Structures are given as C-alpha cells and as structure tokens.
Amino acid sequence: MNWTKNHRFSRSHRSFFLLFVLAGTLLLSSIAPAQQYFPDKWKWEIKKPEEVDMNPQLIELAVAYAVKNQNKGPKNLAAAIWNSFGHEPDFHILGPTKHRGESNGMIIRHGYIIAEWGDTRRVDMTFSVTKSYLSTVVALTLDKGLIRDLQDPVGLYVRDGKFDSEHNAKITWHHLLQQTSDWEGMLFGTPDWADRPIPQDKPELWQRRELHEPGSFMKYNDVRVNLLAYCLLQVWRRPLPQVLREYVMDPIGATNTWRWHGYENSWELVDGVKIQSVSGGGHFGGGMFICTRDHARFGLLFLRQGAWKGKQLFPKKWIQKLREPAEADPVYGYMWWLNTGRQSLKDVPEHVYYAAGFGGNYIVIDEKNDLVIVTRWLPNLNDFLKIVFKAVEK
Numbered sequence: 001m002n003w004t005k006n007h008r009f010s011r012s013h014r015s016f017f018l019l020f021v022l023a024g025t026l027l028l029s030s031i032a033p034a035q036q037y038f039p040d041k042w043k044w045e046i047k048k049p050e051e052v053d054m055n056p057q058l059i060e061l062a063v064a065y066a067v068k069n070q071n072k073g074p075k076n077l078a079a080a081i082w083n084s085f086g087h088e089p090d091f092h093i094l095g096p097t098k099h100r101g102e103s104n105g106m107i108i109r110h111g112y113i114i115a116e117w118g119d120t121r122r123v124d125m126t127f128s129v130t131k132s133y134l135s136t137v138v139a140l141t142l143d144k145g146l147i148r149d150l151q152d153p154v155g156l157y158v159r160d161g162k163f164d165s166e167h168n169a170k171i172t173w174h175h176l177l178q179q180t181s182d183w184e185g186m187l188f189g190t191p192d193w194a195d196r197p198i199p200q201d202k203p204e205l206w207q208r209r210e211l212h213e214p215g216s217f218m219k220y221n222d223v224r225v226n227l228l229a230y231c232l233l234q235v236w237r238r239p240l241p242q243v244l245r246e247y248v249m250d251p252i253g254a255t256n257t258w259r260w261h262g263y264e265n266s267w268e269l270v271d272g273v274k275i276q277s278v279s280g281g282g283h284f285g286g287g288m289f290i291c292t293r294d295h296a297r298f299g300l301l302f303l304r305q306g307a308w309k310g311k312q313l314f315p316k317k318w319i320q321k322l323r324e325p326a327e328a329d330p331v332y333g334y335m336w337w338l339n340t341g342r343q344s345l346k347d348v349p350e351h352v353y354y355a356a357g358f359g360g361n362y363i364v365i366d367e368k369n370d371l372v373i374v375t376r377w378l379p380n381l382n383d384f385l386k387i388v389f390k391a392v393e394k
Contacts, residue, residue, distance in 0.1 A: 037111035038309050039297070041253035047112040049391065054114060058391035059107065063117045065384055070103030071360050071377040077125055077282070080359065085283060089194045089206065094263035095279055095286020100124050100359070100377060106296045107388065108303075108372040120292035123257050124376060127357030128281040129295070130260070130288040131225055135322060135335035137232055137240055138177060139306075139314040140247050146235050150174045150321075158231045162187075167211050175214045176228040177334040178326035182212045183224050188266045188277075195223045195283065218329035225280030225335075230268070233277050237270055240278050252301050252308050254294040261286035280335075282358060292374050299363040299372035323353055347386040354381075 039045065049056040074080050078097040085091055104118025141147045147157065150173040155163030163169055168183055175181035184192055197206045198219075229240060236243055241260040249258065262276040263286055269275075279286040301307075306314045322334035330340040339345050339352050355363040362381050364373040369392050378384055 036304065038300070038304075039111065039253065044293070045112050046116075047109075047114055049114050052109040052112060052114055053392070054109060055391040055393075058387055059115050062107075062384060062387040062391065063105075063115055065387060066105055066375060066378050067103050067117060069378065069380055069384075071379055073359065075099045075101075077359075078285070081282065081285065084358070085196075087200075088197060089203070090190075091194075092189075093285040094188065094265060095261050095282070095284055096289075097282070097285045098125060098289070103375075103377050104292050105373070105375040105378070106292055108296055108300060108374075109392075110370050111300060118292075118376070120296075121255075121257075123259075123289050123291050125282050125359075126288045126290055126295070126361045126376075127283070127359060128222075128287075129355040129357035129361050129363060130282070131280045131335040132355035132363065133244060133260070133288055133298070134225065134229055134232075134240075134278075134280045135177060136248060136314065137243055138173065138228075138334070139318040140243060141232060141235060142318075143314055147173060150177070154231055158234045160234075162227070162231075167214075170214045172214070173228075176224065176231070178215075178218065178328070178332060179220055179224065179335075180215050180218050180326055180328045181224055181227075182214055182217055182219065183227060184211060185227075187223050187227055187230065188263055190223050190284070192221060192223045195221050216328055218326055218332060222279070222281050222283040226266075226277070229262075229280055230266075230277045233268065233270065233275060239275050248298070248301070248313055249294070251311065251313055252297045254297050255291065258288065258290040258294050260288050292376055295363050295374045296372055299365055299374060302365050303367060303370065303372050345382045345385060347382055348389065352385075356381075 049059045076099055078093060081093060081097065101122045101124055102118050104120050106113060106120055107115040142150065152172060153169060154171055154173055154176065155169050162185055163171060168185065171181040171183055193206045193209055199205065232240055260278045262278040263284060266277040267274050268277050281287045301313065302319065305316045305319045306312055322336050323338060324333055325338055325340050326332045331338050331344050336353050337344055337356050339348055339350050342350055351368055352364060352366050354365060360375065360378040362375045364385065373388060375381065375384065
C-alpha cells in the first residue's frame, strides 16, 4: 500500500470539505435575519425615517400634529384630577401629584429612534399606564413560582379577610388582571363602589349595587387595581418598585429617575417592616412617575416579547396572555388595551395593543411593523396614529 498517496488523497478531501463548510456558513449568514438592535444604557441610535422605510414628510406631519393637539387642560395635575374625579363620594387625593410638562414623544422602528419631540427626559405622572407595569409584575410573580396559576383564587395567597366572603372567595388573579373581579370591600379608606360610581345620578344605589359573578362584568376601577398591587406585595414580601427595578427596569437600561408611588395611608407592616403598597394609577394621586425614554424602553421590551439583548426577562407566552380579550370586554386584556374589531382606534390596525393613561399618555406596540410609539399629553391617539401608519405604507 502506498501510504504517501493515500495521505495526499485524504488531505485533498479534507481541504474540499473545509471549503464546502465555509461556503455553507457564508450562505447561511447571508440569509440569516439581521441581529435586532437594542439601545445601550447611555446611547440610543437615531435613524432617519427613510432609512427604515418610513415616509419622512408624514413623520414630520405626525409630530406637528402631536405638538399642536396636545392636552389643553391644566398642567396642575392635582387640579385636573379634582376636575375629573372630584364628584366621587368623599373623594381625596391620597398620593403625590406634580405639574406636567408639554407634549413630547418618540417613534421607534427596528429599535432605532426615528422621531423625538419635546422633553423626553422629563419625569411626569403617567396615570393608568402604570397598570401595564403592574401587570408585568404579575408576569414576574408567575415566572418566579410565587403564584402557581392565574386561575387560582387570590384567597389562597392572601388570607387577611379581604377574600373571605362568599362572593370575594371566587376571585382569581385572572379576574383582577382583566378588571372583572367585582371585588366588594374597602381598601385604604375607599370603598370599591366610590370609584367611578354607577349609576352616577343615583347615589342612593351606590352602596346597594348588584354584585356580578367574577369574570362576567368588566368595571374599570382603581380600588380593585390597587387591591392587585396590595396582593402582590403580600406574595413578594418586598416593595414592588424594587421587584420591577431588579427584574425589568435595570436590565433594559432605564434611568434611575422613575418612581412608583402609593398613598399616604397605604403603608403596610410586612414581616416587621413598613412597606408602601403602590397604586396602579393616578386617580387618587401616586402611581408611576416616569420619563418618555423609559416608557420607550419598556415598550421595546414588549415588542421583543420579553427579551432584551439575549436574555428573557419574562416568559414570551406572557405577551400572548395579555393580548387575550377579556370575556366581559373584548378591548381589554391583562391591563393592556386591545384594538379588537378596531373598536378602540378605528383607523389603526387591529393587531396593535397599547397602554393608556389619563390626559393622553400612551405606549403603543405594533409587532407587524416593528414599531413602538410613546406619546405624552396627546388626547386624540387615533388621528395621530393614522398619520404614523400611513408613513409605513409601501
């Protein structure tokens, strides 16, 4: 046997094989999807609209619309709250408020800033957008195994009398998330029926209202949203802002300027330590005080289905869960608003979902067009988005 000849033949085959592998690798890299962009903590890249296939003239028009049509109400948000909710029985502002800024916002495509206006670093109240942050804490609670199942009765986890009645014992985490619990009781000095009382013109019926089977009736009610925050505090045994900061806000590179407030009377003794139970909105003051840029990072996290720079911060399936329409209201999910049947935003694609807060605060998520849109103090979201979506039409 000629060992030299066989050795040369073997080396030739190896060389061919290596060339084949290299060619295959180059081919695969050429057809692989581009790596998704995530902003660094201190730097967020900007691209022109035309660089991400958007019409620059229409984007300019959308920004002009947002500035021109900003909220004309008082910038003193304590006054704005009293004007809107002061008619409620024994109404009090229990949490902090502040004067708001001017219209500002951001449009993000493929992770890049393509439009930004106003002071997006200013920290302002964000009212019920806070509910979407609270919902995210539920996702973390489930992921960490502190809740076994969202269909579990909350009374299995919180045993201080709030779920002892025959009616309240039926309430699950799922019901609280969809605002269909119809929980009956008093929390932090406010009875459930006093928040947006129905019917408004018959006070004699407020305390004798009909109780609905949990899951069958949707009532937007901050007392019950605050109850969810209170129950999560009992499960975590630590402040919810710390939970959100550790598992979400710090990993996505948010600033250290945001604050999540509760009420002057919402302090609870937990394992010998006084902890403030936070609120899910600003109806009574408090809630999330945050800048637009941090909102945009939070929105981008949801656009990327809970992943940030290769790390899954909460399960991807949570996005699917929060977008399931409530049985009692098809335009509401797990504390995010849906556009089912275009009932909420008639000129906006049905697949869009969004967080919404009093005064014109929004975080809009559009997976199909790879968009995140944040607006502050812009009441008419539909007409603004109508222009933006025209800018992405081919």
